[in-house]
Amino acid sequence: MTFLSVPILTFLIFFPVVASLLILPFYRRPDSDGIVKWAALGITVIEFIVSLSLLIGHNPHLYQMQFTENHLWIPFANIHYALGIDGISLVLIVMTTLLMPMTVLTSWSGISKQVPLFMINLLILEGAMIGVFCATDFVLFYVFWEAMLIPMYLIIGVWGGPNRIYAAIKFFLYTLAGSLLLLVTIIALYFVGGHTFDITRLSGQHYGMTFQILAFLAMFAAFAVKIPMFPFHTWLPDAHVEAPTAGSVILASIMLKMGAYGFLRFSLPLFPDASHFFTPFMLTLSIIAIIWGAFMALAQEDMKKLIAYSSVSHMGVVTLGIFVFNVQGIEGALMQMLNHGITTGALFLCIGVLYDRSHSRLLSEYGGLAKQMPVYSTLLVIFALSSLALPGTNSFVGEFLVLIGSFRNHAVVSSLATTGVILSAMYLLYMLSRVVWGVYTPKSYSMPDLKPYEWGSLLPLVILVIVIGLVPNPVLSVFHQSVAHIVSQLQPSPVALLH
């Protein structure tokens, strides 16, 4: 499948990067911010529309990689420019391209200095993120994976809050340290797995148990930092609080998913025995993340921090779903990834709306917004209810599937995870009661209701929250085959059973 005679995946990766060059002429020209914003919006919308053609062209009955491209990139050591997507990557790519116009819109008034540089960073970041989901060559994957760090580092560090430099460096070093061990694993796999970096060929083999365990742990370092799982999450609240709204949305909605994507795409198929071996460990960490993240969220005064910790909690549900190794669990995890992307992204956008008006994110600063901003309050309530997995909203589907999947194998774990659902209702309703309801205290600044560009960023997400909540089947069917294939690969090998 091609677009403008460029293979579609290549187009999706490089279109934003190349198109960002259009912004360069406006770099130092004053009063050009408007043009730059419209250009960035146009580019991201085009990207989204083109990415929809993937949905049409994708055959959901196949688990294999589709839209594949393969060219020799670096002849020494056989590194290929190999792209391809299955149902899992497809959903995440479309989610990415959907959220990017929202991040441009939320920066409409949120970003006031160095707008061209910001938009260039955003577009390059979009290309790299799509590259991560498309790459089927391990080195290429790693290149995109690391290349994302540079624009994100700049986005947090240049346009962030008062403590932005600390947060940016912490984010950068944490993720880099985790990823570098992944690099060693990739190299080791090359020599153990028959001199190739092709992910499909590497995952069709069986590796020795010691190697599997070591390699799993090294990969775990990379992905657990990104998700972030319980002991490795400390960079997240800092990065979220300091990042501009667009940065928070990208971090929460897309980048966190990459860790879970890494587990699904690499750790499970490559090292099935080690995955089984570490299941108790992973489940324990997931449960700790669910409960601990929720309690931390309860204690926050800063709304961004609250949502950041709720992300830790919700991502715990995702890892829980992945490591129960059945179709319901993994499908639920994927649904949860998608829904967390939509809902949490929307919540960050909502906080951005408030922050643009009052420059505060503290719960104590607000109250009685329902009177002042009725439409905004309605949307905020919908997103918060979705985040606490109210039946009928999107998140319910994912969490429910994960709980069913985990109940089959680990009833205790499942019931512990259920407390997370209750706790999330507590902190989200608490937030709503302080912000939306309560007594309105007059402020020196005005709090007008949603502006057109804010409508543009929130409305599509509201629609998705409800539509996916009511009819989740079309989404589930996209990745059903891919998930079934991963689960079939996970059957314990005869060798492992002997132990």
Place this chain on the structure above:
Amino acid sequence: MNFSPVNIMGTMPEIYLTVLGSLLLLMEPFVPKEKRSWLGYFAIASLFFAMIATIGLNGKGLPLYQGLYIIDPFSNFFKVVIYVGTIITILFSLPYLEKEDIHIGEYYGFLLFAAVGMMIMVSAGDLITLFLGIELMSLCFYVLVGLKRTIHRSVEASFKYFLLGAFAAAIFLYGISLLYGASGTETISGLSAFIQNPGALKPMVIAGMILTMVGFAFKVSAAPFHMWTPDVYEGAPTVVTGFMASVGKVAAFGVFLRVFWVAFSANKDHWTWLIITIAILSMLIGNIVALVQKNIKRMLAYSSIGHAGYAVIGLLNPSRESLFALMFYLFVYLFMTLGAFGIVLILRRKGVEGEEIQDFVGLNKKNPMAAFLMLIFMFSLAGIPPFGGFLAKFYIFMAAVHAGFTWLAVVGVLLSAVGAYYYIRVVMAMYMKDPEETVEFLPNRMEKIALFLTASMTVLMGVFPLPFVHYIETSLAILVP
């Protein structure tokens, strides 16, 4: 010694450069002061001329002068790298020397002679020839480092470098004499043959080997023989620092590799652990001490010590993978180091070189292009894709894993995560803080060309390295006469 036409033809590039360099010195008094840059153009033309001669010899593996001198794809690769590096250095020098008021014609002569010295080093088939090359290069460096005669720091650096360099040369020479005493030969191939027979591993050979290793480690500024590096790099005129840190190191690595892989390949067990120690110490000291530097030249000096540590890993195991890794690494390293020093030497605060990291604060607001180029070099040095530095490190770690030292690769990646901090600190200063100082960045045309060359190579080596990989693959042959 036989001066047959074949021998003369094979050493033509060196002869050209020596003759043209001498000619340059002769021309110098006749060139008026304001036309000095013509000497620079003449030097560039000479280098191009020699490069064509070298490329003409490519693909031929020839032992010349009874094996004293070797022309093989390996040495030709290094020579081409030396030419390119010297040309870029001259491009940076032209305006720099004017601004610093040290524009003397001899500068270009010394640069060319240093290049000849390096070419002799990488082609040497004999330890005495090798020593001549090293000394020719080092003597030119001593002079170039002290070029700012009136500046205290520069003279001090030159003197320090001279004393320590002389010391290292003496140790190296002592090593050669021990080897000669044990084996009765000082050709690399002769040594190799001698060491291969089982009874040959006398303490004398091992002592000689260790002493030569000290000499090489000094030249590539690997720990624990790195002490001179920060002071000399800081004191020398920045353009000379860039030249020493990039081209000088590349040549030293070339000869390090040839001697250890060819002459000492039979007693590999004896030096593997020495190399590993040097690698770990260099990565450790380089990356950790660089964290606390305030002067960017000192920081880059420590970074170059760290990079020497990574490159040394490529020496561990004589194999195609390691050879490729080391050559690729040095190739990328040349461009990113030259580029980084190039930015430092163009940046000026109140007419003085901006050498403090503080001077980079807010550069993005003043000159986005300069900040962006520095960002490329910094991230590339840190080994972050999609820049060349990433692939270079990737291949080095791959060579380490291939040689069976996976743990060494793990140590290397962890230390490079530590090292990333001081590189991104520069990026942080440029992008995330508001400008305070009156810093200006006004490159002229030559400097723009040089910056464009180094930056585009740094990016290309990471994004589309295909042609360069092909070129390096054709050079993966060391002739053993």
